[in-house]
Amino acid sequence: MQKFSSLCVKRSEKSLKTRILGGLAVPCLMLAGLLSGCATAPAQSDTADYQAYIQQNDPIEPTNRVFYNINDTIDRYAFKPIAKGYVAITNQTFRDHVSDFVTNIGEPGRLIYFMFGGKPRDAGTSLVRFVVNSTVGIGGIFDPATSLGYPETDTDFGITLAEWGIPAGPYLYLPVFGPSGARDVFSIPAEYFLTPVEAAPTSTALKAFSYSETALHLVNTRAAFLDPIDQIQATALDPYATFRSLYRQQRASQLQLIDQRDTPTVPDWYSQPAQK
Amino acid sequence: MTYRRFVLAAFAGLPMLTAASFAHAQVAPDAAKTFIDQAGQQLVTIVNGSASTSQKADQLRQLVDQIVAVDQVGDYVLGRYKNVATADQHSQFLALFHQLLSYNITYQIKAYQGITFTVNSASVVGNDTIVDTTITRPGQAPADVGWAVDQVDGAPKIVDVIVAGTSLRITTRNDYASVVTSNGGQVSALLTAMQSQIDRHKAAN
Numbered sequence: 286m287q288k289f290s291s292l293c294v295k296r297s298e299k300s301l302k303t304r305i306l307g308g309l310a311v312p313c314l315m316l317a318g319l320l321s322g323c324a325t326a327p328a329q330s331d332t333a334d335y336q337a338y339i340q341q342n343d344p345i346e347p348t349n350r351v352f353y354n355i356n357d358t359i360d361r362y363a364f365k366p367i368a369k370g371y372v373a374i375t376n377q378t379f380r381d382h383v384s385d386f387v388t389n390i391g392e393p394g395r396l397i398y399f400m401f402g403g404k405p406r407d408a409g410t411s412l413v414r415f416v417v418n419s420t421v422g423i424g425g426i427f428d429p430a431t432s433l434g435y436p437e438t439d440t441d442f443g444i445t446l447a448e449w450g451i452p453a454g455p456y457l458y459l460p461v462f463g464p465s466g467a468r469d470v471f472s473i474p475a476e477y478f479l480t481p482v483e484a485a486p487t488s489t490a491l492k493a494f495s496y497s498e499t500a501l502h503l504v505n506t507r508a509a510f511l512d513p514i515d516q517i518q519a520t521a522l523d524p525y526a527t528f529r530s531l532y533r534q535q536r537a538s539q540l541q542l543i544d545q546r547d548t549p550t551v552p553d554w555y556s557q558p559a560q561k
Numbered sequence: 562m563t564y565r566r567f568v569l570a571a572f573a574g575l576p577m578l579t580a581a582s583f584a585h586a587q588v589a590p591d592a593a594k595t596f597i598d599q600a601g602q603q604l605v606t607i608v609n610g611s612a613s614t615s616q617k618a619d620q621l622r623q624l625v626d627q628i629v630a631v632d633q634v635g636d637y638v639l640g641r642y643k644n645v646a647t648a649d650q651h652s653q654f655l656a657l658f659h660q661l662l663s664y665n666i667t668y669q670i671k672a673y674q675g676i677t678f679t680v681n682s683a684s685v686v687g688n689d690t691i692v693d694t695t696i697t698r699p700g701q702a703p704a705d706v707g708w709a710v711d712q713v714d715g716a717p718k719i720v721d722v723i724v725a726g727t728s729l730r731i732t733t734r735n736d737y738a739s740v741v742t743s744n745g746g747q748v749s750a751l752l753t754a755m756q757s758q759i760d761r762h763k764a765a766n
Contacts, residue, residue: 341735341738377701516668516672520758522736522751523740523754526735526739527735530736534726534727534732537726538727542726
């Protein structure tokens with residue numbers, strides 16, 4: 286599980302944030318607070334070590350490592366075997382379509398995050414993707430929007446907060462959810478409400494759909510990371526630190542990509558001003 | 562798709578795990594593309610060849626020594642602790658780093674059977690020239706991998722593997738730094754951890 290959450294990071298959390306897991310966020314955080322053990326900072330005179338400590342920005346590392354080990358155990362005995370079985374009975378094409386379907390369900394949420402984050406171009410892309418993939422793409426099972434020049438740009442409420450200038454804050458490793466941070470943790474409750482399923486009228490069929498979609502996404506995403514996570518476990522000296530590094534780098538990269546893709550352009554039909 | 566590609570790509574690049582921001586003579590994009598194309602084709606030929614796993618591992622080790630600036634990468638990974646380490650610890654670290662790289666390559670040979678490699682484009686980013694490639698494996702989604710190429714000792718060498726903005730050299734550096742930090746800033750603890758990792762690999766093979 287730790288692995289699952291670690292690398293699936295945002296995208297896979299799109300479904301994890303649904304109702305089954307969303308309700309766990311608050312108690313988990315409270316538990317984290319109760320159990321929090323703090324890492325001991327090295328002396329400032331020890332320059333190299335102190336700089337490394339500051340860069341890690343993981344003041345409750347002992348607690349985080351406890352949750353990491355718990356998630357790892359859950360993963361080893363539950364998620365990983367299920368994911369391996371799932372891979373054995375499906376092919377890559379099927380798994381790609383599942384991924385596309387789940388991604389499409391998350392587009393309305395992304396539209397809102399981009400709007401709040403002041404990213405109109407990215408918001409438009411999410412809107413186009415949702416409309417095109419929900420119709421031409423048969424409910425999101427296919428992703429024709431990418432072929433039309435509208436690739437997925439992932440985001441969440443944590444990214445929106447980052448766009449508002451809120452710093453990432455200390456690193457957090459959450460039970461079930463995996464890597465997060467003092468800022469990014471707010472994306473979990475936010476995303477709980479931002480799904481089309483949440484907006485639809487309550488019904489038994491909808492509940493069944495929602496639970497099934499969440500479970501399928503969970504397994505599908507874990508399946509995608511079977512080899513990479515095994516490799517991290519086998520080759521990293523400290524897998525916990527490796528996942529932490531990957532998470533942070535990925536978040537920074539995600540912000541960069543969002544800004545890059547939100548660059549305004551002048552349409553071809555718009556008459557260009559004369560050059561002086 | 563984005564995330565799966567990110568992670569798969571991150572580890573598609575692991576056999577080439579390397580990097581460093583040392584000698585900063587830039588390589589022209591076209592030359593970097595040619596270099597990566599040739600290196601990639603050599604890699605594919607070895608991995609998909611009919612030789613035994615141990616033979617492939619030997620061939621890959623030789624290839625990596627040719628195309629990757631391993632010592633410089635090691636120094637980058639050691640980072641600020643290079644100034645803390647004694648000369649003896651430093652040379653011991655580089656020797657262990659070479660060994661670990663070899664074992665990590667061997668570990669992944671089977672996983673990359675059937676790999677294909679396509680060079681897309683190249684551009685200068687900061688001090689390095691980044692060559693974008695797509696790596697595919699049977700039954701897996703394609704992975705986009707960027708290779709940072711720099712001029713080292715008069716020849717182009719790979720200095721980093723970048724996937725969706727995630728640098729493998731930085732990841733490894735943070736991994737190693739965590740070991741040192743967790744052990745009171747002692748470089749000797751890192752050397753012990755590296756040796757233990759090598760011993761585990763040996764026991765497994």
